[in-house]
Amino acid sequence: MCQLLGMNCNVPTDIVFSFEGFRRRAGLTDSHSDGFGIAFFEGKGVRIFRDEKPAALSPVADCVKQYNIKSLNVIAHIRKATQGDVSIVNTHPFIREIWGENWVFAHNGNLKELPDLSGCYCRPIGSTDSETAFCYIADQLKKRYCQKPSEDEIFAYIQELTKELAQYGTFNFILSNGEWMIAHCSTNLHYICRKAPFCQVQRVDDDGVIDFTNYTTKNDKVTIITTFPLTKNEKWTKMEHGGFVFFKDGEKIREVVGVRKELADDGTLGSAQH
């Protein structure tokens, strides 16, 4: 499987503190070493950095750290390959144009059977289940809505499509169009919405410390979504199976609460998922 990291804020924010803990899981504190990618929205544009090397050791990841890029929406992914070889084409996050916007998607899970998209307008380029699932969502959205519908309609239809795809396996994902961020949980996904009063926090992966009061104003709102919590001394919300959250400007705007499920020893839903 893989791990996911997303950030949605109301002011352009630097994700380096979170990313530096997260990337250690790709080769140092965990084994998600089959490449990484990170996408930063800048308005409607996206900067995307990928490497097939482990994020913990990648010079591209060092480059990301140096620039301190500030963004309202960021999605990162460290890969442990299940389907598709280790290569740039199979590296998340994936990106497609929908209604004149960049949509960025990253997945943690494994989908065993998926619709055939060979005749569709939007097709996968690599060989992952993840990109195929994203293309299916993009294609269905474009087919139903020729022009961009309301956020409520988008959120509702993505839930419908997700239920269909989640029949095929584990489907934790983060999706953003640069305005909002949607997170769906099958097995493991956590989030925290930080706002004033900010405090000092410590990373799980290397004990690194930051005092957010030095970097924020009282109006800042910053949501971090990730597979497993990145800090020790904060209260992360664990999402449950089938849970959906819609974040905008650093806040939770819409939510569908999931149901608690016992996971198998390997962290999956076990045979019950199919």
Place this chain on the structure above:
Amino acid sequence: MCQLLGMNCNVPTDIVFSFEGFRRRAGLTDSHSDGFGIAFFEGKGVRIFRDEKPAALSPVADCVKQYNIKSLNVIAHIRKATQGDVSIVNTHPFIREIWGENWVFAHNGNLKELPDLSGCYCRPIGSTDSETAFCYIADQLKKRYCQKPSEDEIFAYIQELTKELAQYGTFNFILSNGEWMIAHCSTNLHYICRKAPFCQVQRVDDDGVIDFTNYTTKNDKVTIITTFPLTKNEKWTKMEHGGFVFFKDGEKIREVVGVRKELADDGTLGSAQH
């Protein structure tokens, strides 16, 4: 206007020597300073680096230099904005999925009027004429051919679409799907196909020297396409107005020869272009 750089080879090749001369034109030897981008194909995947800063000064361009990424197909662009503000979303090269492949496109020119794509499946995200023209090509290709046709059919239809778009202004471009590279000239585009015996060459922009015999084998074929020649002591082929070249594995495979046109003082076709 802008400047273009493309490389198409039969062995993965490092573009640093050419790119280091080219990027000087973005702030040092010339004024194409409104951002840059460079896309490297790796199989069907693409690594793409962009910055809205001038390429000559950009830390992202420094990063590109450090990695010495080897690729069969590379497209780079330095921008001097005509339409669309200076931002990541308006930075070439643009990328779209066509028939399950990444297609990468960069444009030098200015198209004054273009078809409305607001109801189309493939739409521009930013506000440049260049991205709109590329989306028009992508949309028409997908509409005519549900599955990928032959290279001859692709080359023929792209010529037809280009003639249509070139009515609206200057349309020099480079386009690649990671297998081949197509170059079209309205005003300024030059290329060179290097093969054994390789020699020592000197850059135009800073007199930097390289001896290709130290980096090549006798079977290597490397084509470089660019707005204005990058080296002094080589014979570059100047493309003429309406000229098309199709390169594959570092060689010229198909060609439509253009016609010689006198350019206006500003390097454009003057009023005759409309």
